[in-house]
Amino acid sequence: MAKQDRLIQTRKRLARLPFHKTLEDFEFSFQPSIDEKRVRELAILRFMGHQENLVFLGPPGVGKTHLAAAIGLDAINARHPVYFTTAHDMIQVLEEAHHRNQIHKKLQVYTKPDLLIIDEMGYRRMDETAAHFFFQIISERYEKGAIILTSNKSYGSWGEIFGDSVLATAILDRLLHHSHTINIKGESYRIREKKKAGFFKTPRDSK
Numbered sequence: 001m002a003k004q005d006r007l008i009q010t011r012k013r014l015a016r017l018p019f020h021k022t023l024e025d026f027e028f029s030f031q032p033s034i035d036e037k038r039v040r041e042l043a044i045l046r047f048m049g050h051q052e053n054l055v056f057l058g059p060p061g062v063g064k065t066h067l068a069a070a071i072g073l074d075a076i077n078a079r080h081p082v083y084f085t086t087a088h089d090m091i092q093v094l095e096e097a098h099h100r101n102q103i104h105k106k107l108q109v110y111t112k113p114d115l116l117i118i119d120e121m122g123y124r125r126m127d128e129t130a131a132h133f134f135f136q137i138i139s140e141r142y143e144k145g146a147i148i149l150t151s152n153k154s155y156g157s158w159g160e161i162f163g164d165s166v167l168a169t170a171i172l173d174r175l176l177h178h179s180h181t182i183n184i185k186g187e188s189y190r191i192r193e194k195k196k197a198g199f200f201k202t203p204r205d206s207k
């Protein structure tokens with residue numbers, strides 16, 4: 001295998017993407033609220049060169065993780081180090097490291113890659129320590145490294161995630177200063193697949 005290919009293979013492994021789906025695997029026709037041209041432009045990765053952030057907002061199943069991971073894959077293929085985590089896992093890892101006095105070393109996992117993908121922000125509330133670590137990562141990456149973040153919560157409800165509106169404002173301020181938000185409004189793809197498979201039978205179907 002060529003040296004370049006090996007590097008990309010290694011980076012793919014290290015990135016811990018949940019799947020290797022691409023933008024080509026994404027049916028834009030199913031999700032008309034997404035501006036396909038805009039997403040394809042973002043996948044050219046100029047936002048990374050400018051240390052900008054990308055935020056995908058929307059209800060479950062609309063493709064937030066798919067799009068975030070697909071852009072992550074493009075970034076790896078462009079030879080960038082990428083790291084994917086859920087917000088929950090990241091906080092758990094950091095709290096454990098904190099207890100073992102290894103926080104500075106562990107923080108680097110999230111501050112060093114060219115692109116950090118934080119998935120599922122807002123599914124759980126963060127306590128004070130967790131919110132502090134989160135703030136630290138956002139601050140350290142601010143204007144230095146790109147972040148892609150996905151959330152089912154609109155910005156207005158981020159105060160609830162952090163349990164502190166002042167901290168939420170400080171985090172959002174840095175996160176959104178140089179950023180692109182993609183608001184997805186639509187039906188869950190998972191539910192569509194289930195409907196196709198006949199999981200949800202209407203009374204008429206069962207006749």
Ligand code: ADP
Nearest residue numbers: 025026027030060061062063064065066189190
């Ligand atoms: P979310 O993160 O918004 O909850 P996901 O990105 O995990 O949703 O999408 C759920 C599943 O449906 C994944 O397997 C994803 O690949 C697939 N999916 C979602 N939207 C689309 C789409 N428009 N075209 C193709 N696959 C999709």
Ligand code: MG
Nearest residue numbers: 064065119120
């Ligand atoms: Mg998801």
